[in-house]
Amino acid sequence: MKYSVGVDLGGTNIVAGLVNEDGKILKKSRFKTRVMEGFDKVVSRMAMAVKEVATDVAQQDIIGVGIGSPGSIESDKGIVYVSPNFPDWINVPLGETLSDKLDGMKVKIGNDANVITLAEYWKGAGKGKDNIVCLTLGTGIGSGVVLNGKLYTGSNGLAPELGHMSITENGPICGCGQIGCLEALASATAIIRRTKELLSSSHSDFRSSLRRKYRTSPDEIEAKDVFEADREGDPIARQVIDEAIKYLAIGIKNIINIFNPQVVILTGGMANAGNRLLIPLREEVKRRVIPSFVNTYEILPGELGDNAGIIGGAYLVSSYDERK
Numbered sequence: 001m002k003y004s005v006g007v008d009l010g011g012t013n014i015v016a017g018l019v020n021e022d023g024k025i026l027k028k029s030r031f032k033t034r035v036m037e038g039f040d041k042v043v044s045r046m047a048m049a050v051k052e053v054a055t056d057v058a059q060q061d062i063i064g065v066g067i068g069s070p071g072s073i074e075s076d077k078g079i080v081y082v083s084p085n086f087p088d089w090i091n092v093p094l095g096e097t098l099s100d101k102l103d104g105m106k107v108k109i110g111n112d113a114n115v116i117t118l119a120e121y122w123k124g125a126g127k128g129k130d131n132i133v134c135l136t137l138g139t140g141i142g143s144g145v146v147l148n149g150k151l152y153t154g155s156n157g158l159a160p161e162l163g164h165m166s167i168t169e170n171g172p173i174c175g176c177g178q179i180g181c182l183e184a185l186a187s188a189t190a191i192i193r194r195t196k197e198l199l200s201s202s203h204s205d206f207r208s209s210l211r212r213k214y215r216t217s218p219d220e221i222e223a224k225d226v227f228e229a230d231r232e233g234d235p236i237a238r239q240v241i242d243e244a245i246k247y248l249a250i251g252i253k254n255i256i257n258i259f260n261p262q263v264v265i266l267t268g269g270m271a272n273a274g275n276r277l278l279i280p281l282r283e284e285v286k287r288r289v290i291p292s293f294v295n296t297y298e299i300l301p302g303e304l305g306d307n308a309g310i311i312g313g314a315y316l317v318s319s320y321d322e323r324k
């Protein structure tokens, strides 16, 4: 049996896991990232996390380490160009630096959404399918695409950025600086922004359970508060969520037209909304796709949850064939 180590590198935690060839996590370790201590210290803690899970296995049985990292990644070179979670990391050689700290062990890195997509492709909701698209619905909207059984990352490794497809000509400004991106209309951040907008505007005569929190501590309103208010029949919450679902449906309709995937997988915090999201979303997408596409795809929640980063990292390094 061979093993790989998957590392989920987040802004708060580094989580490493020893994964066997069947995609089963055998052991996990967790360290604080402590971004402010700088690149070298963070990579040292990543090395500690890897060593902690790898101790029980002979080194020659470990294929390597696969990392899912937020940001723009040059996967072949192991370089993080920029990352929103690590403002000081510009063109840092993450792969090489970690490899040096692990006695030359093979290290591969990928964008975190791409790595999650690989995990769902290998062992989750995309298992057995060759063409899948995955959207991570959280603070932003990350994305990954597997085409004909291979992760598609474009000619510079920058694709896909499905969260930044343009949905409306006008609309809120996105984190990327553009206007009307899917992420600016249908992410958790977008839901919070739109809720505050409605609470502050002409709808003030609507009763809303969100209003008290909006008055006392508006910065503490989270997307899950909006989903909770919606379950209680709150009209503002309902409007906000219905709007987000409509925009997400437009995005997914475009995705289906471009890729003709067998499955579109939704992961991340917002996907926990379950049927409140999925049922109207499936109806809206079906209404919008070209008729010949109906019944060619499924829209499914991810199956691996918080373990996707580790499982996908392990797959990334074990499926990578050295190109000389």
Ligand SMILES: [Zn+2]
Binding pocket: 163, 164, 174, 175, 176, 177, 178, 181, 182, 183, 184
């Ligand atoms: Zn954008």
